[in-house]
Amino acid sequence: DHITSAIGAATIGSYGTAMLxxxxxxxxxxxxNRDDVKAGVIAYKIAAHAxxxxxxxxxxxxxxxxxxxARFDFRWEDQFNLAIDPQTARAYHDETLPADGAKVAHFCSMCGPKxxxxxxxxxxxxYAAGQGVSETEAVRVGMEEKSVEFRQERKLYVTAAAEEPVNAGSGPEAPGQSG
Structure with missing residues (x-):
């Protein structure tokens, strides 16, 4: 109920309602209980912000x-402090990346550094700035280079038991695909 109610609160709040x-x-x-009240208040803080x-x-x-x-710059402390619920934001981060060094890392636990x-x-x-090209052009060139690299190596993945990578095009084709 707190989520559906918060959606309604965001809507009526956008029309100028004075109190939610x-x-x-x-x-x-x-x-x-206390946690339920916190969840309701947080949902409504989000609704009011929306x-x-x-x-x-x-x-x-x-x-x-x-x-x-702050997120783009990986300024973790700023992200925590700017969050609607800083305590929970910090707890979520620290659950997966608890080391102090993770608070200055330039990656998160979702995708990792690569x-x-x-x-x-x-x-x-x-790269685009260094080459004097647009970002769109840099992406196009990069994708072409990676496509050539992939076709040359043709390595899709390595199975746990295999000593050699499985090559693209080897083995049975996936259903609905033709060579």
Whole structure:
């Protein structure tokens, strides 16, 4: 109930409602405990923020922009402090990456250092600037280079028991594919 209610709260808040009254996840199911109240309040903080964004409040947009910039720059402490619920944000991060060094790392636990979309985006920007080309052109050239590299090596993956990588095109074709 707290999520559906928060969606409604964001909608009516965007029309200028002066007060929002939170609902807990246990609404109509039982008496809420402390965690239920926190979940309801957080849902409504998000709803109020969404309403402020919909109304075009500059400070709401500035907050979102600050969070996005902190995320892109891997400024973990700023991300925690700017979160609607800093305590939970920090706990989620520390559950997977508890070491202090992880709070200055330029990657998160989702994609890791090799597949970080934000780091790859920055590499594309740096490459484009260094080559004097647009980011779109840098991506096009990079994709062409990787396609050539893939076709030359033709290595898709390595099975746990195999000593050699399985080559693209070897073995039976997938259903619906023809060579």
């Amino acid at each position: 009254c939170y609902v807990t996840p246990k609404e109509h199911l039982g008496l809420p 309403a402020d964004l919909a109304k075009g409040h500059p400070r709401a947009q500035a907050w979102d922009d600050a969070v996005s910039k 597949f970080c979309s934000m780091e790859l985006t920055q590499q594309v920007r740096d």
